[in-house]
Amino acid sequence: MKAGLKKVLIANRGEIALRVNRACHELDIPTVAIFSEADRESLHVKRADEAFCVGPGPSARSYLNVPNIISAALISGADAIHPGYGFLAENARFAEICRDHGIAFIGPSPDAIRAMGDKATAKRIMVEAKVPVTPGTDIVESVEEARAFAKRAGYPVLIKATAGGGGKGMRAVHAGQELEQALSSASSEALAAFGDGRVYLEKLIERPRHIEVQVLADTHGEVLILGERDCSVQKPSHQKLIEEAPGPRLGAEFRRALYDVARDAVKAVKYVNAGTLEFLADGDAFYFMEMNTRIQVEHPVTEAIFDIDLVKEQLRVAAGERLSYRQSDLRACGHAIEVRVNAEDPANNFAPAAGTLKTVQLPGGPGIRVDTHLYEGASVPPYYDSMLAKIIAHGRDRDEAIARMVRALRETVVDGVKTTVPFCIEVLTDPEFAAGGVDIGYLPRLLARESRLEAAAVS
Amino acid sequence: MQNDERESDVRGEIERLVRPLLQTFDEGDLVRLAVDEEEFALEVVRRNRPRAVTTGSEGMTGIAAADLAGGAPQAPERPMELVTSDVVGVFRGSRPAVVIGERVAASRELGYVEALGIRNPVRAGRGGAIAAIMVEEGEPVEYGQPLFGFEGGE
Structure with missing residues (x-):
């Protein structure tokens, strides 16, 4: 069976670009490669039916260069773009830009990419769909609130900074008597690191x-x-x-x-x-x-x-x-x-x-x-x-x-x-x-x- | 009114183009200059400088690359300076088209690369005498593709 795409631009490099190229050729769909100056001799360029250099080595100016990539698609007459993984694959704006230029983005809708790309939105949608998520709290305002959650979920629990990252403001708490001290030290560490001392709790899964x-x-x-x-x-x-x-x-x-x-x-x-x-x-x-x-x-x-x-x-x-x-x-x-x-x-x-x-x-x-x-x-x-x-x-x-x-x-x-x-x-x-x-x-x-x-x- | 305006534009343009050309004449390199006001075209013929014919073909790009590498047996004393495209698009040359040997100012717009409906001007870099034209009208161009070569070290 032949897929109804006329020509596919592969907006990626390396093995995944070759992987997509193979699928297209098996379906008799011609392909367009893009490449950076550092990848001129790369295999994905040789295997594609056409190829466009879209920028210099650093990804920000080549594999993430949306105008040059879209332009290459339009010039070559590609009616679809496969983003592979990484680079632009989970960029909702890119998927929208493809759509606006009449190019099929080979992936989900921009809305789905956006919703799943934001952790809080994704978690809310999943909770509504009755998908189990790691039990947790909103921002905790008091030790009592934290204690009530820990009792309900069972120890150990994890204190996390809402502004967090890199393990800052994070504390594992294994027993009730450690909770108060851990909350205050996590909060002051988060305040020092991010200027925001607000923390929340999650059930700690020790060996998931x-x-x-x-x-x-x-x-x-x-x-x-x-x-x-x-x-x-x-x-x-x-x-x-x-x-x-x-x-x-x-x-x-x-x-x-x-x-x-x-x-x-x-x-x-x-x-x-x-x-x-x-x-x-x-x-x-x-x-x-x-x-x-x-x-x-x-x-x-x-x-x-x-x-x-x-x-x-x-x-x-x-x-x-x-x-x-x-x-x-x-x-x-x-x-x-x-x-x-x-x-x-x-x-x-x-x-x-x-x-x-x-x-x-x-x-x-x-x-x-x-x-x-x-x-x-x-x-x-x-x-x-x-x-x-x-x-x-x-x-x-x-x-x-x-x-x-x-x-x-x-x-x-x-x-x-x-x-x-x-x-x-x-x-x-x-x-x-x-x-x-x-x-x-x-x-x-x-x-x-x-x-x-x-x-x-x-x- | 419109016609008058266009005519004075054309005259201004020619004036702008011809003056540096006359200067070049003085330097003794050029042997013929033809100005066609009707077609708004300029033709410049340069004396006796052996150089590859420029058709914008792949062959030319190859020669240019060899020049740059400095390994070609008949490489010029100084390597060509290349004006390359920094966008992916379709090349459109300015009118009148520049010709080999023509001296152009740095600000001169040699054409533009049209990408997503936007005209990205191609300028003459540091300016100087055009040594190679490596792109054809309407040709799709990629990032880094050489479009024009200039005699180096101007």
Whole structure:
């Protein structure tokens, strides 16, 4: 089936630009690439049917240069723009500008992007739709108010500054006798840092898992719930490193409740196109965190287990067509894991690296998919995200998927910059990861353990 | 009234263009200057300076790049200074079109790049003698695309 788009401009770079290019070409839709001066030799430029340089290296002047991007679309006759992820993907104003120029934005409506982009609005909409959110208070005016909430929700609780950020004005409180002191110190810290001492309380989930649900909806009212992904293996900065689907050690009851909630949420937002609802899971409970109104980096694990092409569906939806699946057509099969190969040094707090790639040997074989813009001699410019490649392993079950991934990572050679490959092999062969169901504190604990071991070895 | 106005505009324009050209004549480089008031066109022919023919083709861009790199065997003593587009749009040249060898002032508008209905003027940079014209009328141009080359070091 051919999607009714005439030409698609891909407003992105790297592996996701190639990913979108592939979906377009399979649907026989010509593509237009945009690129910065630093990316002139990049693979996404070579693979597209046309390409426009839209600015110099720094993203603010190229991949975020809205006038030049829209102008490139108009000149080339593109009738749709795929934003990929990052850059302009969740920019409601950009989606509006596309619409105003008669260009289809391949994603949800500007209203949905705006509503989900604002944390307070998103939370309010979800509460109205009876989606569970982390229990919390408004601004607390008195110790009594805080005490009443803590009693209701149960300790531990977290005090957060309303103007907050960077952990300032934040306090974890584990017992009632600590509450008063913690409130006053959090408030004065927030006042000093932000000039606003107002604080609120939230239930503290100590060891949550990051569980997210992939959704896909068309303009004809069809909503697909494409299962969950577990993205609990996160760097200390909360960036995901390893993702998998389905989530290990989740009960049938949990899943049913999660999918029902996801469906309610999609309807409450009148959501169209691909999106992801992120939750914090705590035992049998789960709480809405945020909705990402775009295709995500880790979408291939869902594609692997459902044997579906999410980007092609995005193109169809943007053209006003019906999704090519119904919920009853979808059966998850096996287990899939994705590893992000980043130009980063895990031993040095994941500091990003830039340089020229000398040797590039990518893995293959049964059950392995590699999405990358790498090639030998390619340069890694310092301006952008440090992700070089995504390796996805699909197996009959989780053990086979892990074994395939370890094998694939051992085949992978990227010389010229430090990468996350050796560290990811360590994680995948760690018994705690192998057991499944780690929480988001797992990776920081592993790193701390390693640096302790190293320190011991040195002394 | 309108006609008179236009006529005086044209005369003013020609005056403005011809004066620096006459100056250039004095420097002895130019051999012929034709002024066509009717078509509002100027033709300038320059003596005997070997230079690639400029058609705005890709080939020319290549030569310009080689000039810049300084590696071309017949590279000029000084590299060309390029006027590039800083927007993505469609190039429209000013009338009369400039020609190779013509000396233009820094403020001179050589054309504009139309993007999203806005005319983004292309000016002559530091000015000087035009050494290459690398863009055609109505051609889509991208960011950083060389449009005109000037003799360097003016």
